Amino acid sequence: MSVPREAPLAPLTDECEAYLAYLGDQRRAAPLTLENYRRDLHRLERLGDGRALMTLGAADIRRFVARLHGEGLSGRSIARVLSCWRGLYRWLLRRRLIPANPVDGIRAPKSPRLLPRALSPDQAQALLDPPAEAALEVRDLAMFELFYSSGLRLSELAGLDVGGGLDPAEGMVTVLGKRGKTRSVPVGAHAWAALKAWDTVRAAIAPAAEPALFVTRSGRRMSPSAIRDRLARRARSVGLGVHVHPHMLRHSFASHLLQSSGDLRAVQELLGHSSIRSTQVYTHLDFQHLARIYDAAHPRARK
Structure with a gap:
């Protein structure tokens, strides 16, 4: 309905x-x-x-x-x-305007818990590997490499300023997350290369007084909705065949990292989750990965 x-x-x-x-x-x-x-x-x-x-x-x-x-x-x-x-x-x-809270103790109906959808490593590679040519494509690739490299939230990426959070010497990016909490996350080599290329292009687009790292054609900070639209557009342009949104890159970062490391606590810290319960959903994604390997490799798995 x-x-x-x-x-x-x-x-x-x-x-x-x-x-x-x-x-x-x-x-x-x-x-x-x-x-x-x-x-x-x-x-x-x-x-x-x-x-x-x-x-x-x-x-x-x-x-x-x-x-x-x-x-x-x-x-x-x-x-x-x-x-x-x-x-x-x-x-x-x-403020003593009511005698009691009428919502206390009332819960929502339960609904099936849907696992977050993540790209496969091959899909992530297909999304990010094609080289950027036009100026806006250079910007987009830098954004999406940073998304996938560091597992940022959309608001965190949109809020980045030039020199405000990126530390090339340490290989880290520091962002302002939920409830005003800051966290530092490593940035991979591919993302640094893409950011360096964008820095050169950005200088010709953004006014000197504009602090935003990622700007529009007119030199103003990109909105979250504009970033979302550009990601969907790139996924279509490379023929990925699935709708890709920013949170999917964050899910992909978490699930791929967990598959490789098995360290749930580390993934929790990198995602900025205050509770391990928020991160435990990725153990289900990891189990799906293991189940596919078992089905493909174990001689007694196939019916």
Whole structure:
């Protein structure tokens, strides 16, 4: 069942707008996070059908969850929505505007856990091996080599500045990750070569005052959506046959590294996961790799 298209976003209630302002000003939430929270709060107001949000109870929230599930929203998406709502009511509770948090104890329906899709090493090589010719292709190759080399998040790569995070002497890149945490990750030789080539081209495109490492044709910082579009375009141009998005390169980095090293803790540190549970999904990817080897090589594996 498809999810119905949301109506154009209207202004939120004063309480919701104040909560979003708090997240942006005090909690330093990223613009994309605020955009997603705004959408989820609109869902709450729509489902409340005009009722004051501070009058809603646990029974109402359970009914809303059932509605969202019936509209086709996945369990994972509903869990994210509930997290947003729970945060709003926790904020209202701290200000003594409500007697209790109606979202506490309410969980989203379970849905099958999908493993992140990763490129095979051969597919990654096919994506990155073709040489870049035009200036923007040189930039794109530098971005995608760095993605795959260091397992960066899209926001981390888009936020890189010239000289701000890259350390050729140490062979590392330092990025600002989730919740304002910094981490340093090694950069491979192919990525350094691609970055060096882009540095020469960038000097002819970007104004001297522009700090962004990766810039558009007009010399301004590339947006995450522009980077996403360029990656999909390169995958098509090399005839890869699959849709490639930035997170797929991050998944590929993690799964290929784990297959080679078997060191889950190291992969956790390199990805910037605060919990090992977030990284353990890659053990399933590794098992799939081992299962394919077994099926291909063991004399008693084939039926």
